[in-house]
Amino acid sequence: MFIDHIQIYVKAGNGGNGAISFHREKYVAAGGPDGGDGGRGGNIIFRVDEGSNTLLAFRYKRKFVAENGGDGKADKMHGKNGADTVILVPPGTLLKDPETGKVLFDMSEANEFVACRGGRGGWGNRHFATPTRQIPRFAKSGTAGEERELLLELKMIADVGLLGFPSVGKSSILARISAAKPKIAGYHFTTLSPNLGVVALGEGRGFVAADIPGLIEGAADGAGLGHDFLRHVDRCRLLLHVVDIAATEGRDPIEDMKVINRELAQYSPELAERPQIVVANKCDMVLYEDEPYCRDFEEYVRSLGCELFYISAVTGEGIPEMLVAVENKLRELPPIKVYEREITAEEEAAESAAGERETTVRREDGIFYVEGKWLYNFMGQINFDDYQSLSFFSRVLQKNGVIDLLREHGCKDGDTVNIYDFEFDFVQ
Numbered sequence: 001m002f003i004d005h006i007q008i009y010v011k012a013g014n015g016g017n018g019a020i021s022f023h024r025e026k027y028v029a030a031g032g033p034d035g036g037d038g039g040r041g042g043n044i045i046f047r048v049d050e051g052s053n054t055l056l057a058f059r060y061k062r063k064f065v066a067e068n069g070g071d072g073k074a075d076k077m078h079g080k081n082g083a084d085t086v087i088l089v090p091p092g093t094l095l096k097d098p099e100t101g102k103v104l105f106d107m108s109e110a111n112e113f114v115a116c117r118g119g120r121g122g123w124g125n126r127h128f129a130t131p132t133r134q135i136p137r138f139a140k141s142g143t144a145g146e147e148r149e150l151l152l153e154l155k156m157i158a159d160v161g162l163l164g165f166p167s168v169g170k171s172s173i174l175a176r177i178s179a180a181k182p183k184i185a186g187y188h189f190t191t192l193s194p195n196l197g198v199v200a201l202g203e204g205r206g207f208v209a210a211d212i213p214g215l216i217e218g219a220a221d222g223a224g225l226g227h228d229f230l231r232h233v234d235r236c237r238l239l240l241h242v243v244d245i246a247a248t249e250g251r252d253p254i255e256d257m258k259v260i261n262r263e264l265a266q267y268s269p270e271l272a273e274r275p276q277i278v279v280a281n282k283c284d285m286v287l288y289e290d291e292p293y294c295r296d297f298e299e300y301v302r303s304l305g306c307e308l309f310y311i312s313a314v315t316g317e318g319i320p321e322m323l324v325a326v327e328n329k330l331r332e333l334p335p336i337k338v339y340e341r342e343i344t345a346e347e348e349a350a351e352s353a354a355g356e357r358e359t360t361v362r363r364e365d366g367i368f369y370v371e372g373k374w375l376y377n378f379m380g381q382i383n384f385d386d387y388q389s390l391s392f393f394s395r396v397l398q399k400n401g402v403i404d405l406l407r408e409h410g411c412k413d414g415d416t417v418n419i420y421d422f423e424f425d426f427v428q
């Protein structure tokens with residue numbers, strides 16, 4: 001089975017917690033705090049695997065979680081950093097946000113991308129000693145690693161895409177011009193998944209061609225194998241539009257071209273604008289020089305402003321001329337398309353930071369509930385049994401405007417405040 005898009009879940013490791021510990025040594029009466037810091041969580045990294053061309057592996061594994069950082073230990077021992085998790089993807093995989101469909105990264109832009117950063121390790125208690133607080137009984141928890149759902153979408157990297165009706169000879173042409181060995185047979189939809197072939201033209205010159213399953217009328221609405229496979233020619237710089245000029249199945253080549261171009265436009269107006277070279281295949285089966293309908297066909301192709309080549313994938317006729325034209329055309333065309341990032345990591349971070357700082361207060365049955373993502377994380381760092389930790393907590397509430405916000409909501413001395421199940425009486 002061929003898989004070219006799939007949704008996965010990734011999560012970077014959490015940072016380890018800072019340690020609470022005090023130096024102990026014979027004859028040393030009151031050793032200072034020596035709790036070490038937590039290690040950082042492992043990152044989620046995507047890396048290109050040049051040898052693969054399917055996302056099949058993700059059918060069996062869709063959840064990737066990087067290692068957490070180790071907790072800090074006594075004697076200033078730093079916790080171990082969590083190992084990164086490296087996810088291998090075929091070249092040309094796009095990483096998208098499943099909700100908005102926006103491109104986060106195109107794996108043809110670079111070989112590696114850090115999709116989620118591991119959490120920071122928390123500070124051990126040794127960082128919290130001050131002249132007035134010599135016995136800090138609290139340390140910080142590590143922060144959570146980033147997590148997200150990601151849509152992986154494979155868009156192969158090829159210069160040239162072969163397209164046309166089923167059985168017009170697309171795979172036969174690819175087999176003829178490259179070392180690829182696609183399945184070839186006289187029935188429709190022989191090709192079920194895209195094939196790539198490297199066309200070598202000598203002296204290091206050449207290009208990459210992709211052969212995709214055949215299209216038919218109504219492909220945009222799911223007829224045949226649908227038009228989903230067009231994603232694999234999305235990046236192509238040039239399209240080879242293949243028709244069966246011998247009309248072996250009784251269809252009119254001009255009609256064929258119109259149908260395919262309509263389907264292309266329905267899939268993507270941009271792809272429909274991509275330059276095309278028209279390839280009239282199976283010319284061994286027709287005396288095309290004498291056939292009047294071939295003149296009509298030539299006239300039609302000329303009206304589209306495309307070049308036309310009569311070829312035979314079986315005898316090889318016309319193929320060298322076609323390859324020269326393809327190579328010349330490619331030289332004029334812009335390089336393979338790289339999808340621009342539609343959301344940058346910075347934008348995302350800014351967005352989530354704004355959301356994180358947000359605090360809301362709601363009143364229910366006389367109790368004031370305070371909520372906010374940052375508060376939730378922050379609550380995890382407080383040791384409510386420790387006086388110092390509690391006073392740190394109240395200072396942070398004050399500094400971040402939570403107390404003012406409560407007052408604005410009509411909270412008065414003695415009212416009950418609830419922050420993620422921690423309840424206390426409001427005191428101004």
Ligand SMILES: Nc1nc2c(ncn2[C@@H]2O[C@H](COP(=O)(O)OP(=O)(O)OP(=O)(O)O)[C@@H](O)[C@H]2O)c(=O)[nH]1
Binds near residue numbers: 183190282283312315
């Ligand atoms: N006589 C002749 N037969 C050809 C030529 N090219 C392909 N064929 C035959 O046409 C049939 C279909 O060829 P394929 O290469 O499988 O066609 P395709 O366009 O890849 O078809 P799908 O993968 O089903 O979309 C096979 O029986 C081929 O042998 C040609 O130039 N001349």
Ligand SMILES: [Mg+2]
Binds near residue numbers: 170183190212213
């Ligand atoms: Mg085929």
